Amino acid sequence: MPExxxxxxxxxxxxxxxxxLTPRLRRVVATGELDGWDPARPGAHFKVFVPQPGSDEPAxxxxxxxxxxxxxLTIDFADHSDGPATTWAKGAQPGAGFQISGMAKSGFVPxxxxxxxxxxxxxxxxxxxxxxxxxxxxxxxxxxTLELQDPRDALQLESAAALEVxxxxxxxxxxxxxxxxxxELSLPDGDGExxxxxxxxxxxxxxxxxxxxxxxxxxxxxxRAYWRQGTVNHSDHDTGEEDD
Ligand SMILES: Cc1cc2nc3c(=O)[nH]c(=O)nc-3n(C[C@H](O)[C@H](O)[C@H](O)COP(=O)(O)OP(=O)(O)OC[C@H]3O[C@@H](n4cnc5c(N)ncnc54)[C@H](O)[C@@H]3O)c2cc1C
Numbered sequence: 001m002p003e004x005x006x007x008x009x010x011x012x013x014x015x016x017x018x019x020x021l022t023p024r025l026r027r028v029v030a031t032g033e034l035d036g037w038d039p040a041r042p043g044a045h046f047k048v049f050v051p052q053p054g055s056d057e058p059a060x061x062x063x064x065x066x067x068x069x070x071x072x073l074t075i076d077f078a079d080h081s082d083g084p085a086t087t088w089a090k091g092a093q094p095g096a097g098f099q100i101s102g103m104a105k106s107g108f109v110p111x112x113x114x115x116x117x118x119x120x121x122x123x124x125x126x127x128x129x130x131x132x133x134x135x136x137x138x139x140x141x142x143x144x145t146l147e148l149q150d151p152r153d154a155l156q157l158e159s160a161a162a163l164e165v166x167x168x169x170x171x172x173x174x175x176x177x178x179x180x181x182x183x184e185l186s187l188p189d190g191d192g193e194x195x196x197x198x199x200x201x202x203x204x205x206x207x208x209x210x211x212x213x214x215x216x217x218x219x220x221x222x223x224r225a226y227w228r229q230g231t232v233n234h235s236d237h238d239t240g241e242e243d244d
Contacts (some may be wrong), residue, residue, distance in 0.1 A: 008102030010049060011037065015096040016072065022153040024079040024123070026089050030098070031072055039068035041107025042135035043128035045236055048075070049099040049215060050088035058099065059084035062236040064128045065104050071099070076127040080149070097198060105236075108132050108195055108222055116141040116192035117161075120182050120206060122175055123148050124226040125197025126155065132195070136161035141188055147178040147198070174229065175202030182206040183213075193220045200225035200238055207240045 013032035021027050042067050049058035061083070068075035077089030088098070108128075110117050117140060121129045129144055137141055140161040147168040148154060154167045168177040175198045182196075182205075194216065196206050207223045210216045218241070225238035 010099040010101045011072065012097060012099055013096070015092050015094050018092055020077065022155060024150055024153050025075045025126070025155070026090055026092070027066070028075050028077060028080065028089060029072055029085045030075070034071055034073060037068075037073075037089055038103050039065045039073075041109050042103045043132040044107035045128070046104040047101045048085060049101065050085055051098070052084045059088075059233070060101075061085035061233055064125075065107075066127045066131055068104075075122065076130075078123040078126065078153075080123055081227075093230055094123075106224075110136065110193055111191075114140065114192050115190035116143065117187040118142075118185065118187065118192065119146075119195045120178055120194065120196045120198065121143040121146050121179060122202075122226065123153060125224075129195075130155065130157055133157050133159040133161070133163065133179065138162075141192075143185075144179045145178065145185070147175055147181075147222035149174075155164075155186070173202075175199045178202055179205045179209075183209055187214065191220075192221060196221070196223040197226045198232060200228035200231075202238040202242075203238075204243055208243070211244060 011033035013030040015028055016031045017029045019027045045062050047060050048063045049060050052059040055072045063075050089226050090170045119129050136159050138160040142161040142163045149170045151169050157165055179202050196203055203225050223240050228234040
């Protein structure tokens with residue numbers, strides 16, 4: 001029998017500082033066992049383990065490397081659910097302990113041949129978009145469309161790229177405005193890529209539209225579900241590709 005794959009060791013971290021960036025976005029900067037930790041590419045994700053009331057086992061959820069400097073990891077937690085990770089982040093104070101596991105995975109670096117990048121995201125994917133935008137080179141055209149439940153959660157996004165940002169406010173179902181924006185989007189001329197991070201069904205509708213109505217090639221699409229309506233701890237492997 002082959003050995004089951006070993007789980008990477010957990011690293012113990014301590015909250016160093018917290019700040020409320022906007023009414024529903026809380027930043028946690030943590031220090032601790034980060035030696036040799038590699039944040040990989042901008043917008044990469046990893047597992048967070050937070051204490052769970054009423055259980056000896058911590059809850060595991062997926063979060064994004066918002067920033068990594070040797071010895072300090074920054075995570076931005078959106079307040080969008082009553083789940084354990086969101087609840088923990090809302091109450092986190094300096095000195096609180098939590099864990100992360102393994103190395104950060106995936107992330108996004110545009111193809112050198114791309115003239116433009118389009119980003120379609122909701123609040124949960126805002127930290128990833130902010131991190132990726134900060135890494136883009138001058139000369140690239142970046143268009144970011146982001147849907148928020150509360151317009152007061154809009155952030156100043158920074159990029160060396162020529163950046164156009166459009167904020168949408170949720171109406172009706174979550175990510176409905178984002179799907180409509182994707183369907184109306186005018187894509188710039190030349191080669192480019194589209195990055196999508198949002199609710200799972202909305203991500204599938206956007207992916208299907210871009211592939212089948214707009215004729216984008218699969219390699220130009222970087223889609224991932226950041227959560228799923230009604231699902232606890234939705235898989236971080238859900239890219240929608242199996243439905244192509
Ligand atoms: C690759 C990746 C990177 C991510 N990075 C970040 C990040 O940096 N910051 C961040 O805030 N989130 C991020 N997320 C989203 C986060 O993992 C989920 O929102 C997660 O479900 C939150 O855990 P929880 O314990 O609060 O809620 P859970 O216990 O998982 O879920 C409780 C309930 O809340 C609902 N719910 C979960 N998320 C949302 C949401 N966004 N909006 C509305 N309802 C929701 C669920 O459907 C469920 O019904 C990321 C997800 C992925 C896949």
